[in-house]
Amino acid sequence: MTLFINWLQFVLSSGAAGPTPLFLWMALGVNLFVWTAIGAVRLGDDGVRALLARRALPERWSAHTIGSETERTPGDARVLVRQQTVAAGGGGGTGSRAVTATGGGGTADGPSAATASAPGAPTRADQISLAVVIPAHNEEPVIDGAIKSALRLFNRWDIYVVSDSSKDATADIAAETGVNVLELLTNRGKAGALEAVIQEFDLTENYDGVVILDADTELDEKYVEGARKQLSDPSVAAVAGFVVAEWKPKERTVVGRLISAYRDRLYWMLQYLLRFGQTWRYTSVAFIVPGFASVYRSSVLKHLEINPKGLVIEDFNMTFEVHHRRLGRISMNPNTKAYCQDPFTIRDYVKQVRRWTLGFWQTVRRHGVWPSMFWFSLFFYILEVVFVALMLLVMVGLALFTLLPALTGGAVLSLGFYAAGYAAVSAVLPLTAIAVGMFVPDYVLTCVMATIRRRPSYLVYGLFFLPMRVVDAYLTLRTIPQAWTANSDGRWSSPTRASGSL
Known part of the structure; x- marks a missing residue:
């Protein structure tokens, strides 16, 4: 909670209040909030049904x-x-x-x-x-x-x-x-x-x-x-x-x-x-x-x-x-x-x-x-998945765009179009705001998960979860056209396995 509050204060004080909801959306998603609320209602409904369900089912065999x-x-x-x-x-x-x-x-x-x-x-x-x-x-x-x-x-x-x-x-x-x-x-x-x-x-x-x-x-x-x-x-x-x-x-x-x-x-x-x-x-x-x-x-x-x-x-x-x-x-x-x-x-x-x-x-x-209700729900899920994947890749691209001057010692700023673009992007989304805005909400989820699972090591591995999400986002978008062009036959591609019981 402290990490999240400090993140919110940082984003607001950096003058980038506008993209804050976008960063939250990219980390959590509207679908997640909606279905979590419905899941909470289901939890209550299941509890009531469990208390009332005392009738034995008829044996038909x-x-x-x-x-x-x-x-x-x-x-x-x-x-x-x-x-x-x-x-x-x-x-x-x-x-x-x-x-x-x-x-x-x-x-x-x-x-x-x-x-x-x-x-x-x-x-x-x-x-x-x-x-x-x-x-x-x-x-x-x-x-x-x-x-x-x-x-x-x-x-x-x-x-x-x-x-x-x-x-x-x-x-x-x-x-x-x-x-x-x-x-x-x-x-x-x-x-x-x-x-x-x-x-x-x-x-x-x-x-x-x-x-x-x-x-x-x-x-x-x-x-x-x-x-x-x-x-x-x-x-x-x-x-x-x-x-x-x-x-x-x-x-x-x-x-x-x-x-x-x-x-x-x-x-x-x-x-x-x-x-x-x-x-x-x-x-x-x-x-x-x-x-x-x-x-x-x-x-x-x-x-x-x-x-x-x-x-x-x-x-x-x-x-x-x-x-x-x-x-x-x-x-x-x-x-x-x-x-x-x-x-x-x-x-x-x-x-x-x-x-x-x-x-x-x-x-x-x-x-x-x-x-159907199925497709009504699926439509909004697909819409959000595609949008979030696209925004993740765009944010990574913007981060690299604003990082390039530092990596080249400002040489790229000698290019007029680059200098103009850099000034426009930095005014709204400075590199620190992009990095912190994307990373912290995602890492807060890792903190929650490490607490639930009682696995402190997740706090270390969680530092690399955002790049994993970027890979997922790229594959999500990359496979859309392939669904209409790839010739799939469903045959296996066996991964590396390890023996032993879980």
């Missing part, structure tokens, strides 16, 4: 047989492990196939998903059956940790790993754990891998919901309980996982710790201050169900086009599909936490952010605009 006796595995895929007994002589696919009936992970003789609740009916949370899908491509360092994390919460036969033409031991490691494993012999990308494993194992026919995890995701112990509780509301189409950035400083370089700390702040703000309000039952305008840990109701998943052509990632598209087709609402609560592994290098970070932003603009292009 109908039996379905798990698994198909007919072999449908295409020629470019093979099932390494299938947690069921297959009739002798059954087949029809040309790919090789090994069937292993393993126990583990539970005491029943068959898949726990032998039943599925009636579509659209309110269901007791503990009766909701969930399949876990883990698509992976060259994820040898982390796949074992992801499977072990899932095994803490799910039966072995409810976990399905699809290795998308991995060149390493991803498929073999997964097979050794005894979970269901499908190996694709041609690279289809994450969306294609999801589509293949869902079809191969009839997941939408045999489970109430499908959990989609990245190969570096590890679930909190309360994740399943939270997801089932949210899915027990028949109006919920999908549950967005609550992402938490891993924090293992001893296993990361300085750059890796910087990225992890920056992402931790970003995730906290986006989820608590933006997405919490956007996923209120009266709003439901969240534009992303993060693919790292998401749950889709099976009856909804059947109607989604998971793998359309031309998209680099799938999660934005799947979320837009839910809204566009009016299949239900998106739900999110902090009780569905999951931990993700952020990039270790600036190169991988830039590649990942570029994929995310490109995927967002490609999805906007694909679906277009339709009359």
Whole structure:
């Protein structure tokens, strides 16, 4: 608070009172304030509903047989492990196939998903059956940790790993754990891998919901309980996982710790201050169900086009599909936490952010605009994101413009046009006002985050968060035209990974 007050006094006393609201907007944003206020209302509403909700949900449970006796595995895929007994002589696919009936992970003789609740009916949370899908491509360092994390919460036969033409031991490691494993012999990308494993194992026919995890995701112990509780509301189409950035400083370089700390702040703000309000039952305008840990109701998943052509990632598209087709609402609560592994290098970070932003603009292009509260909210979000990104880059450009005379010993001021421009800019936005005006509001957020997380080291890494935001801003604007020109096929680009549990 002292830092913020001193910053405000400095900006006002420097004669730059005009841009002060702009600096605040660039640091926080109007959308953040609006959705934080709505989130506060939701918090009260949820509290009242929790006090009043004492009625037991009716039990409605109908039996379905798990698994198909007919072999449908295409020629470019093979099932390494299938947690069921297959009739002798059954087949029809040309790919090789090994069937292993393993126990583990539970005491029943068959898949726990032998039943599925009636579509659209309110269901007791503990009766909701969930399949876990883990698509992976060259994820040898982390796949074992992801499977072990899932095994803490799910039966072995409810976990399905699809290795998308991995060149390493991803498929073999997964097979050794005894979970269901499908190996694709041609690279289809994450969306294609999801589509293949869902079809191969009839997941939408045999489970109430499908959990989609990245190969570096590890679930909190309360994740399943939270997801089932949210899915027990028949109006919920999908549950967005609550992402938490891993924090293992001893296993990361300085750059890796910087990225992890920056992402931790970003995730906290986006989820608590933006997405919490956007996923209120009266709003439901969240534009992303993060693919790292998401749950889709099976009856909804059947109607989604998971793998359309031309998209680099799938999660934005799947979320837009839910809204566009009016299949239900998106739900999110902090009780569905999951931990993700952020990039270790600036190169991988830039590649990942570029994929995310490109995927967002490609999805906007694909679906277009339709009359809805979703698009009303999305329009103002896009407007602000583009404006703030543009202003960040403009401010950086102005800072460099006013810094150049000092770096050249005033030589550039001999140029008439430069001298006139320098005088005009310095009169309104001197270099100190730009530097302090941009940096301090951003750093105040870091101070808040360091206090919440009780991680003093964030105060050091936070000195470099503003340059990270500038990189994000550049990629946000750079990928807009690429969404109409880039030829994307959704294939994987594996980053550097680190093994071990979170």
